[in-house]
Amino acid sequence: MPANRDELRNFGHSDNTIILSDIHLTEAGPKHPKNSLWKKYKNKEHFIDESFARFLQYMEKEISGPVELVLNGDIFDFDAVMTLPSSKEAHFAMRKIEKARGLFAEEKKSRFKIEVIFSHHPLWVKCMQEFLSRGNRVIFIIGNHDVELHWPLVQEFIRQSLVPPSDLSQNIRFCEWFFISNEDTLIEHGNQYDFYTVCQNPINPLIQMGQTARVRLPFGNLAARFLINGMGFFNPHADNSFIRGGLEYVRFFVKYVMRTEPFLLFTWFKGASYTLWYSLKEGLRPALVDPLTVESTVDWIAKKANGTPQMVRALRETHAHSAIFHPIDIIRELWLDRAILFILIFLVSFQLYTFFGIIISLSFWWFGIPFLLGMPFFILYARSVESNVTKLEQHIMRKIGQSAQLCGVSRIVLGHTHKELFVKVNEVELLNSGT
Numbered sequence: 459m460p461a462n463r464d465e466l467r468n469f470g471h472s473d474n475t476i477i478l479s480d481i482h483l484t485e486a487g488p489k490h491p492k493n494s495l496w497k498k499y500k501n502k503e504h505f506i507d508e509s510f511a512r513f514l515q516y517m518e519k520e521i522s523g524p525v526e527l528v529l530n531g532d533i534f535d536f537d538a539v540m541t542l543p544s545s546k547e548a549h550f551a552m553r554k555i556e557k558a559r560g561l562f563a564e565e566k567k568s569r570f571k572i573e574v575i576f577s578h579h580p581l582w583v584k585c586m587q588e589f590l591s592r593g594n595r596v597i598f599i600i601g602n603h604d605v606e607l608h609w610p611l612v613q614e615f616i617r618q619s620l621v622p623p624s625d626l627s628q629n630i631r632f633c634e635w636f637f638i639s640n641e642d643t644l645i646e647h648g649n650q651y652d653f654y655t656v657c658q659n660p661i662n663p664l665i666q667m668g669q670t671a672r673v674r675l676p677f678g679n680l681a682a683r684f685l686i687n688g689m690g691f692f693n694p695h696a697d698n699s700f701i702r703g704g705l706e707y708v709r710f711f712v713k714y715v716m717r718t719e720p721f722l723l724f725t726w727f728k729g730a731s732y733t734l735w736y737s738l739k740e741g742l743r744p745a746l747v748d749p750l751t752v753e754s755t756v757d758w759i760a761k762k763a764n765g766t767p768q769m770v771r772a773l774r775e776t777h778a779h780s781a782i783f784h785p786i787d788i789i790r791e792l793w794l795d796r797a798i799l800f801i802l803i804f805l806v807s808f809q810l811y812t813f814f815g816i817i818i819s820l821s822f823w824w825f826g827i828p829f830l831l832g833m834p835f836f837i838l839y840a841r842s843v844e845s846n847v848t849k850l851e852q853h854i855m856r857k858i859g860q861s862a863q864l865c866g867v868s869r870i871v872l873g874h875t876h877k878e879l880f881v882k883v884n885e886v887e888l889l890n891s892g893t
Contacts, residue, residue: 467628472526479530479873480893481506484538486578493718496690511585525594530873531601531647537682539571559687563673568606595629601647602655608663635660638764644867648874651854653778654678665743677737677781685729704840730792741782772864776857803832862886
């Protein structure tokens, strides 16, 4: 059971703190019968479980005394889970899009997905059980790919799986988006500085969809589900896998895609359209807020994070403004703007060909003249569009001093970008654990 709010164990001091992030535990995927590169990142041979187990064993040998292990977001990847329950196991209805791209972020469905993840990572579960049984403690900070950790049923499953009912269950803690270690280090996953993956309201992360409550997913997560889950040549955990120029995409398509998945362009267009629709549909919904528990919720988040209610409110003001309020940016990131422009050039060319074809007899090849004349404009526009994903680090650098001042710390540790980092920004140490 989750720790009682009146009996929260003191996590204020630790002689030994280890911070890890972005290991993205998810289900193991079957190999593609025609292409070994398809969703290769989900092959068991690339799982991190053995390395993780050896790392914990090594650190416990090197360190005397209890260890505080901070798992700083994206430890689990709910977005990549596409396993579905059998008709006998399912205790919930599933829509057609869920069967094709993964279950929605509803509590029972998220509970099913974490069970799938644990069943595919028995070694990780075993080494965590042993680690906790020796009196060490673990803090889960919620990231964007494991935002479904907000659900009580998911947290309860993790507690029961890692520490069967005992007093040690209080050695596991879940923090909404930040944790302050030893009063001098602010630990955040980092997605709250990224306007493509920011959780709009981490204090109240739920929205009402019909008769069901759902965790509101950021645009980046929805793109991973509806788009990347159907395009197995792209690794959702590596930006350079899918942030490419137009010419690079053409080369990639010819070299890897054309022979085995020639209709992937249609998959992309359909997935991009779904992503845009659900980003706006979910993103513009009001958060589910209970006025009677507003203050107690903020107090509880602060207590778990070793902070104060003032810190919780102030840190939230440093968060990025969600991309869903800038739909043009979303359309550009999905390449839908270039698709629409290409279709318009095609339609105008066809309309001109049809119009003049009524007046005089024309060969179909005349259709190509206005189409080819329109291509330079298309190419110029396509080359002028740059992804905003690469601007995340600039935004972090602007906000880091403010966040440190708000929490009274001299060090900030992030994850999210998958890039190791150690710099000083105005006397504040900024570290990133990479992956």
